[in-house]
Every structure is written in C-alpha cells, then in structure tokens.
Amino acid sequence: AARPPREHNVTDLFWEPGTLAGVRISVIDNFVSGDECDAIVARARPHMQAATHAGDNGELNHKSKARDSQQAVVGPRKKVRDDVAARVQARSAALANVLSGYNLTSEGQEELMAIQYLEGQQYHLHCDGSCDGSPFLEGGRLATVLMYCEVADRGGATSFPNAGVHVR
Numbered sequence: 001a002a003r004p005p006r007e008h009n010v011t012d013l014f015w016e017p018g019t020l021a022g023v024r025i026s027v028i029d030n031f032v033s034g035d036e037c038d039a040i041v042a043r044a045r046p047h048m049q050a051a052t053h054a055g056d057n058g059e060l061n062h063k064s065k066a067r068d069s070q071q072a073v074v075g076p077r078k079k080v081r082d083d084v085a086a087r088v089q090a091r092s093a094a095l096a097n098v099l100s101g102y103n104l105t106s107e108g109q110e111e112l113m114a115i116q117y118l119e120g121q122q123y124h125l126h127c128d129g130s131c132d133g134s135p136f137l138e139g140g141r142l143a144t145v146l147m148y149c150e151v152a153d154r155g156g157a158t159s160f161p162n163a164g165v166h167v168r
C-alpha cells in the first residue's frame with residue numbers, strides 16, 4: 001500500500017469511499033515545517049493583493065465580498081536548486097496521489113497560493129469543484145491541500161458543512 005510522503009501521520013476526519021464521490025478530508029500533522037512556512041510567507045508578503053475567485057465566466061480573477069482576504073502566488077523558482085515552493089508543491093502532489101490513488105505530477109498543478117485573512121475576513125461557502133457530489137471532471141480540481149502556517153486566534157476555521165467537519 002502507498003504511504004504518505006515523509007511518513008506524516010494522517011488522520012481522516014471524513015472518508016466514506018463511494019459516498020460524495022469518495023470525498024476525503026484528512027489532517028496531516030507537520031506537513032509543512034516552520035522554516036518552510038517562514039520562507040513562503042516572506043516570499044508572499046511583498047506581493048499580497050486583494051484575493052480573487054472564479055467568476056461566472058470561469059476566470060479566476062473575480063473580486064467580490066465573498067472572498068475579502070489577501071493573496072499572493074508563491075510559484076517555484078525555476079533556477080533555484082532547493083526551492084521551498086517547488087518542494088512543498090511536489091509534496092502536495094505526492095500526498096494527493098497517496099490519498100486519492102491518482103498519479104499526479106507537480107507539472108500542470110496550480111501554483112502555491114499564500115492567503116492571509118485579517119480579523120473579520122472570510123471566504124464564503126463555496127466548492128472546489130462540483131457542489132453536487134459528482135466525480136471530478138477531466139482538467140478540474142481533484143484535490144485541495146490547505147497548509148496552515150499560523151493558527152487563527154479569534155475563531156477562524158475551515159468548515160466543510162456537507163461532511164459535518166470544522167477544522168480550526
């Protein structure tokens with residue numbers, strides 16, 4: 001059986017194969033190190049701008065009150081030998097493969113995105129993919145990997161209401 005990369009402890013919060021198109025919500029302890037977080041945050045900080053999301057036309061440049069955070073793309077640096085973004089992105093693809101049974105590579109995946117929420121900011125309920133529980137579509141988002149570099153100290157969390165899961 002395939003194992004999670006780097007021997008991380010995986011705790012499934014929701015997983016019922018065959019239901020909700022096999023949706024799986026897991027927590028992986030220490031997936032990203034403090035040093036990796038620091039490097040990603042430092043690279044993102046000077047590039048933060050108003051966050052966007054997919055609009056009705058499918059383009060990912062829509063701004064609205066539904067997502068009022070800040071974001072910056074933290075893409076791999078092509079000529080850096082041990083680039084933190086490339087390393088974390090490859091680890092994310094490997095994890096998605098282990099948990100899903102697919103065979104993804106880092107190529108063709110979305111770049112890492114640093115997102116900052118200030119007090120009172122949020123991203124309204126949405127789906128990363130189909131909201132009706134149907135299987136993913138070719139070229140669509142197969143998995144979402146969220147890495148928390150800082151703990152929200154005033155009630156922040158990520159909720160998955162269809163699965164009854166609330167992650168602080």
